[in-house]
Amino acid sequence: MTAEHYSLVGDIGGTNARFALVKQGSIEPEAIEVLPCRDYENLDQAVVTYLERVGVASVRQACLAVASPLRGTRVTMTNNHWRFDIEAVRQVFGWSAFKVINDFTAMALGVPHVSDANLVHVCGGPGDPGRPKLVMGPGTGLGVSGLVPIRNGWVPLVTEGGHVDFAPTDDTEMDVLRLLRARFGRVSVERILCGQGLLNLYQAHAEIRGVAAPLDAPEKITAAAVDASDALAGEVLQHFCEMLGRTAGNSALTLGSLGGVYLCGGMLPGFLDFFLGSPFREAFVAKGRMRPLMEFTPVYVVTEPYTGLLGAAEALGNSEV
Ligand SMILES: Nc1ncnc2c1ncn2[C@@H]1O[C@H](COP(=O)(O)OP(=O)(O)OP(=O)(O)O)[C@@H](O)[C@H]1O
Incomplete structure (x- = not known):
């Protein structure tokens, strides 16, 4: 060359x-x-x-x-x-x-160049391509970025959106907050919505129910949930997806990302079918009077590895x- x-x-x-x-x-x-x-x-x-x-x-x-x-x-x-x-x-x-x-x-800037074959539609309508896009990725941490359209391209937003406070929405999540606060002091959404976070959530659920937590890696939890060999792992992964939906919905409302929500990173493609059947969608759109707006916003999982x-x-x- x-x-x-x-x-x-x-x-x-x-x-x-x-x-x-x-x-x-x-x-x-x-x-x-x-x-x-x-x-x-x-x-x-x-x-x-x-x-x-x-x-x-x-x-x-x-x-x-x-x-x-x-x-x-x-x-x-x-x-x-x-x-x-x-x-x-x-x-x-x-x-x-x-x-x-x-x-x-870089992940955000790459999103507009990902081919359709590497975008899996999760939910939502056509959206408005002229409006911002939200890019979120649970992986080692929880990355959050946005893309704002300008005349000939995109301006990426550098954010620390993974570090916003975890806001519980029911009694179980209040218990999760209490347990994680005892471990970490402050509890950001990243304490739950990443690989290590899935493990934290699993351990919290086990403690709340007073049962053992033998699985010691996020991959073991998703594998046990996918092959339905462990009921607790299945329920925890459902809950993880639900909380990801709610958090992505919150960020989408804040950013006005009618251009779409793009879920990146190495984690979700590892349990894609489970994710597509999870409560993610309902949690994403359940924003009261804003539900029609959320239902109009397309959400994709990005499977492009590069x-x-x-x-x-x-x-x-x-x-x-
Ligand atoms: N199938 C899976 N189930 C559960 N957790 C997973 C799965 N695949 C990856 N993870 C978790 O996701 C995290 C890695 O995320 P990702 O693959 O997005 O890498 P990354 O954050 O981009 O890091 P690097 O760039 O160094 O490879 C690890 O915590 C890993 O345990």
Whole structure:
């Protein structure tokens, strides 16, 4: 491949670094490779390995999405040992430009580029494509972002919407709040609506009922719920989906996201059929007088595994980022 025509894009999570090349003027990721972060001392080594693997000596510029808060030019990854200085890395590789953006912002920017084949309709009507979109993703945490339409594209919103207060709506949820408050002090929705959160919710339900909680990983809870081998796991996952519906509905009301709600991340595709049959939909639309508005808003699960790379590619040419 001829280096001059390519830019490097990446989506660096706590566990994996996903890299790809994009041609100038395109947002189609090519030569996608996934490298485990723990195998590399730092970002530079991972980039060098990737470029060697795909047989490209150098690229013109780069955009990386990182799971880390961004302030200034020093980047400290939240869930792995990588640290780097943006300008220093740019100089080492001789890139003309090096953008570093938040990983969930990249997820949001990728959403308009996801093909219809990778969007599973959950509920809702046609919506209004000219209005904002809400992007939410339960995964390691609960990512929340928005996309606001402008004349020729989208402005992504960088938010911390996963950290809003958990608001119980019935007696069981009051008990869940009481138990989680005893563990964590303050209880945000992220304490429930992510992988670890599902485990927290399962343990809380077991304690409320006075029964054992033998499952010790979120994947075990979803597997036991899906194959109906554990009644408690099934009820907890139903409750998880219901609370996700209510929380997504709250964020949709706040953002005015008639353009649609897009549920991203690696978690939901792991139990998609269960999710589609869950109380998510009813919880999403049950907003009193706003019900017709909610029923008009389309909700999708995004099954594209490389949405973040699409977003990093979009960010290369998006002057709003
Ligand atoms: N099928 C599943 N059932 C339950 N929990 C799951 C399932 N698949 C993934 N998870 C949970 O989701 C979280 C990982 O989320 P996700 O796959 O979106 O990764 P991520 O947050 O993007 O991180 P990274 O970018 O480092 O891969 C973990 O807490 C994991 O336990």
